[in-house]
Amino acid sequence: xxxxxxxxxxxxxxxxxxxxxxxxxxxxxxxxxxxxxxxxxxxxxxxxxxxxxxxxxxxxxxxxxxxxxxxxxxxxxxxxxxxxxxxxxxxxxxxxxxxxxxxxxxxxxxxxxxxxxxxxxxxxxxxxxxxxxxxxxxxxxxxxxxxxxxxxxxxxxxxxxxxxxxxxxxxxxxxxxxxxxxxxxxxxxxxxxxxxxxxxxxxxxxxxxxxxxxxxxxxxxxxxxxxxxxxxxxxxxxxxxxxxxxxxxxxxxxxxxxxxxxxxxxxxxxxxxxxxxxxxxxxxxxxxxxxxxxxxxxxxxxxxxxxxxxxxxxxxxxxxxxxxxxxxxxxxxxxxxxxxxxxxxxxxxxxxxxxxxxxxxxxxxxxxxxxxxxxxxxxxxxxxxxxxxxxxxxxxxxxxxxxxxxxxxxxxxxxxxxxxxxxxxxxxxxxxxxxxxxxxxxxxxxxxxxxxxxxxxxxxxxxxxxxxxxxxxxxxxxxxxxxxxxxxxxxxxxxxxxxxxxxxxxxxxxxxxxxxxxxxxxxxxxxxxxxxxxxxxxxxxxxxxxxxxxxxxxxxxxxxxxxxxxxxxxxxxxxxxxxxxxxxxxxxxxxxxxxxxx
Amino acid sequence: xxxxxxxxxxxxxxxxxxxxxxxxxxxxxxxxxxxxxxxxxxxxxxxxxxxxxxxxxxxxxxxxxxxxxxxxxxxxxxxxxx
Numbered sequence: 001x002x003x004x005x006x007x008x009x010x011x012x013x014x015x016x017x018x019x020x021x022x023x024x025x026x027x028x029x030x031x032x033x034x035x036x037x038x039x040x041x042x043x044x045x046x047x048x049x050x051x052x053x054x055x056x057x058x059x060x061x062x063x064x065x066x067x068x069x070x071x072x073x074x075x076x077x078x079x080x081x082x083x084x085x086x087x088x089x090x091x092x093x094x095x096x097x098x099x100x101x102x103x104x105x106x107x108x109x110x111x112x113x114x115x116x117x118x119x120x121x122x123x124x125x126x127x128x129x130x131x132x133x134x135x136x137x138x139x140x141x142x143x144x145x146x147x148x149x150x151x152x153x154x155x156x157x158x159x160x161x162x163x164x165x166x167x168x169x170x171x172x173x174x175x176x177x178x179x180x181x182x183x184x185x186x187x188x189x190x191x192x193x194x195x196x197x198x199x200x201x202x203x204x205x206x207x208x209x210x211x212x213x214x215x216x217x218x219x220x221x222x223x224x225x226x227x228x229x230x231x232x233x234x235x236x237x238x239x240x241x242x243x244x245x246x247x248x249x250x251x252x253x254x255x256x257x258x259x260x261x262x263x264x265x266x267x268x269x270x271x272x273x274x275x276x277x278x279x280x281x282x283x284x285x286x287x288x289x290x291x292x293x294x295x296x297x298x299x300x301x302x303x304x305x306x307x308x309x310x311x312x313x314x315x316x317x318x319x320x321x322x323x324x325x326x327x328x329x330x331x332x333x334x335x336x337x338x339x340x341x342x343x344x345x346x347x348x349x350x351x352x353x354x355x356x357x358x359x360x361x362x363x364x365x366x367x368x369x370x371x372x373x374x375x376x377x378x379x380x381x382x383x384x385x386x387x388x389x390x391x392x393x394x395x396x397x398x399x400x401x402x403x404x405x406x407x408x409x410x411x412x413x414x415x416x417x418x419x420x421x422x423x424x425x426x427x428x429x430x431x432x433x434x435x436x437x438x439x440x441x442x443x444x445x446x447x448x449x450x451x452x453x454x455x456x457x458x459x460x461x462x463x464x465x466x467x468x469x470x471x472x473x474x475x476x477x478x479x480x481x482x483x484x485x486x487x488x489x490x491x492x493x494x495x496x497x498x499x500x501x502x503x504x505x506x507x508x509x510x511x512x513x514x515x516x517x518x519x520x521x522x523x524x525x526x527x528x529x530x531x532x533x534x535x536x537x538x539x540x541x542x543x544x545x546x547x548x549x550x551x552x553x554x555x556x557x558x559x560x561x562x563x564x565x566x567x568x569x570x571x572x573x574x575x576x577x578x579x580x581x582x583x584x585x586x587x588x589x590x591x592x593x594x595x596x597x598x
Numbered sequence: 599x600x601x602x603x604x605x606x607x608x609x610x611x612x613x614x615x616x617x618x619x620x621x622x623x624x625x626x627x628x629x630x631x632x633x634x635x636x637x638x639x640x641x642x643x644x645x646x647x648x649x650x651x652x653x654x655x656x657x658x659x660x661x662x663x664x665x666x667x668x669x670x671x672x673x674x675x676x677x678x679x680x
Binding site: 049050053054055056057058059151154158174196197223224225226227228260261262338339342343346347513515516517518521 | 604605608609611612613615616617618619620622623624626651652653659660661662
């Protein structure tokens with residue numbers, strides 16, 4: 001590729017390549033969008049820190065929610081109702097209607113691409129039952145989850161990757177995007193990116209940029225997320241002056257292995273596993289007398305947190321609880337839960353046939369993110385409008401907040417979100433006819449800010465340790481912004497995180513080498529983790545209510561009169577703004593807020 | 599014995615970043631324990647294993663599946679029994 005171009009002084013000092021579209025992230029969302037663009041004839045670059053099929057989408061097991069109605073009658077409106085209710089009414093109902101109506105189409109499209117879905121005897125896609133999926137507006141359970149065994153995310157990534165290779169998408173593997181390039185008019189003109197193999201910094205100039213960087217679960221000490229989930233897209237937009245939406249909402253899974261984060265599936269409690277506190281008490285009997293250990297994820301997580309906070313946690317630091325299985329007997333464990341036994345042995349050093357597994361509520365999914373509309377366009381408040389698109393910038397997948405998940409995500413809607421909004425962003429971008437347009441001139445200071453970050457790291461001979469600060473940040477987020485929150489904890493959390501932000505600006509790395517310098521990559525990731533953490537704790541402190549995944553012991557009720565609104569956090573001034581929730585769907589009547597009971 | 603080229607080792611260390619936390623944890627612990635003492639043969643085996651998809655790699659580490667390439671078995675044994 002030639003370094004064609006008439007870019008100006010400073011920008012020209014960085015090597016540069018030009019594309020119609022640059023996509024950051026090669027998980028399900030990024031590859032669904034890139035496929036559409038490449039097939040329409042756009043030149044597309046997709047950057048990924050790791051090989052595309054090793055993106056975190058690979059860890060998704062549950063399935064893709066779509067009202068195909070293959071098992072019994074189903075309707076997109078019922079799916080919509082479940083999603084609105086799951087979101088605790090914070091989801092935007094236009095976006096939710098759009099997603100649920102598009103769901104069958106994107107599933108069939110994926111089937112057409114060669115996705116190996118599980119099948120019924122008649123050849124149709126088999127659909128599994130899943131928590132929260134109901135027919136007739138909460139009347140009875142319905143089977144809506146389309147899956148490929150317990151490898152749905154894996155199968156999706158492989159299917160999309162193969163199609164992208166065929167469509168000639170250009171993958172930049174082991175590249176990390178550092179910052180957006182914006183001009184004085186606020187248009188996004190590409191990204192500054194770091195090539196790990198050489199340590200070189202490039203400008204990838206584009207007419208349109210799509211962020212698909214996934215969640216940022218690594219801001220918490222207890223997280224099911226892979227190490228790569230450091231919120232890179234969130235850091236990039238925050239530094240570019242764009243707000244982050246609803247970052248206080250993070251979904252916890254009740255049973256991650258203490259100290260490791262690895263998930264112990266709900267199925268273990270389904271088979272009869274029970275949770276115990278330090279006194280050996282089956283405490284869920286007190287919190288949920290009917291469902292006990294099988295109550296919903298948020299209820300079990302909150303109860304566990306309460307036990308720990310009241311001093312009935314287990315272990316030297318009284319910081320976890322126990323998941324007991326031994327009463328099921330070795331045969332049941334070996335036959336029905338062999339992979340769980342393996343995880344317990346490997347990550348908790350216990351054999352559940354004899355001993356209980358130490359578990360703790362663990363961060364699983366980020367509901368908030370970069371504000372977008374249903375076309376995937378990144379939107380900001382401007383001139384009295386709440387949702388004005390940022391020219392040339394889109395975001396899709398877990399890094400984006402459309403908002404379809406609101407305050408709490410419904411199971412199987414994460415993979416659906418990737419497909420629907422990856423597809424809609426792709427379609428919207430194709431319609432702009434970018435190949436017929438010229439690249440805009442880069443601003444003179446393009447690339448200066450990330451280069452200054454790198455230059456500081458290269459020059460620093462002493463300073464704070466990146467891994468130590470990252471670990472401190474994770475611990476502070478865990479203890480001050482965990483399952484149960486209150487004003488005192490959160491206010492302290494805000495001061496601590498802001499103090500850590502000061503330290504982040506004064507880190508040093510010993511290894512200054514160029515080739516695959518993991519220490520430097522981790523320092524660059526820390527710049528993104530800290531922005532995500534600030535957004536999360538500041539937004540959580542300000543929201544004086546409990547809604548979905550945000551549970552405040554000092555404000556235990558949902559408060560629609562004051563808080564039925566989206567949070568927007570801005571990095572500059574560490575300030576907050578709010579915008580209304582869209583309760584008006586596209587074509588049907590609104591689902592007005594009511595109590596969320598199951 | 600020839601020392602392992604530092605750049606090769608650093609590339610492998612980065613490639614231990616995976617899509618699944620299970621693999622991240624097993625591989626990072628393994629590198630912390632053995633990274634500087636790996637032989638050329640072991641590096642080759644690790645490199646081959648890292649080419650596998652995450653689910654397959656985890657199935658092999660967890661003992662649910664044997665590697666198709668029997669040559670990597672000695673390293674698999676180390677990953678299985680830390």
